[in-house]
Amino acid sequence: MYFFWAFFLGVSPVPWSWPVTPPAVVRRFEAPPQPWLAGHRGVDLAAPAGSVVRSAGAGIVVHARVLAGRGVVSVAHAGGLRLTYEPVTPAVAPGDVLAAGDPLGTLDAGHPGCPVRACLHWGVRTGEGYLDPLVLLGLGRVRLLPVLPTVEQRG
Numbered sequence: 001m002y003f004f005w006a007f008f009l010g011v012s013p014v015p016w017s018w019p020v021t022p023p024a025v026v027r028r029f030e031a032p033p034q035p036w037l038a039g040h041r042g043v044d045l046a047a048p049a050g051s052v053v054r055s056a057g058a059g060i061v062v063h064a065r066v067l068a069g070r071g072v073v074s075v076a077h078a079g080g081l082r083l084t085y086e087p088v089t090p091a092v093a094p095g096d097v098l099a100a101g102d103p104l105g106t107l108d109a110g111h112p113g114c115p116v117r118a119c120l121h122w123g124v125r126t127g128e129g130y131l132d133p134l135v136l137l138g139l140g141r142v143r144l145l146p147v148l149p150t151v152e153q154r155g
Contacts, residue, residue, distance in 0.1 A: 006032035016057045016136040019085060020047040020107065020120050027113070031130065041130040042084070042123030046084075049109035053088050055098040056122075056136065064090035064104075071106045083133065084123045087111050121152055 020025055027044035062082065063074035070087040075098060077083060085110040092098070109118040124131045 015100065016052070018045070018050050019056050019104075019122055020045050023047070023095055025134070026119060028134075031132075041125075042121050043120040043133055044111065044114055044121055045117075046114070046119050047107055047117045049107055050105050051107045051118070053085050053120060055100060055102050055104055056083055056133070057100045059083070059098055061092045061094050061096040061098065064092050064094055064096075071105065071108060071116075074103070081131075082125045084121075084125070086121050088120070093109050106116070107148050128143075143146045 014022050024046040025043055026046045054075070057077050059075040059077040059126065061073065062076045063072060065072065071089050072084060072086045073086045073090050073092060074082055084102055088105040089108055089112065091103055091105040098104075107118050107120050111119040111121055122133050124133045
């Protein structure tokens with residue numbers, strides 16, 4: 001199943017890994033019915049505050065600073081994927097090249113909506129759309145997208 005999604009998303013079939021250990025999914029991805037409506041554009045993973053947050057795959061840090069009062073780290077990956085981790089106290093800087101499993105920083109407590117003391121919000125974006133990060137690990141729910149007409153069909 002992973003290789004299908006890797007091909008579909010245009011990413012190389014390299015292993016992805018959990019960003020925190022041990023992972024405990026406390027809130028799943030909930031795609032909004034329309035891009036501008038409410039939804040949960042990632043998964044929340046419970047872990048102890050102060051846990052090391054690691055890059056789920058090889059990439060380049062494109063953002064590592066406080067945004068809206070929370071530390072946010074974003075990493076660009078092959079195939080146009082951007083993975084975002086929050087709330088994190090960054091230990092990396094934009095431009096840093098990462099291997100899968102390299103530390104990004106430490107998990108901060110107090111993520112809004114988290115049912116436990118500390119949760120990592122882990123999101124994946126491709127282009128203008130969001131994906132379930134669990135798909136990278138072969139654990140995401142299958143979501144069928146509408147078939148859009150080709151240029152020839154539109155006339």
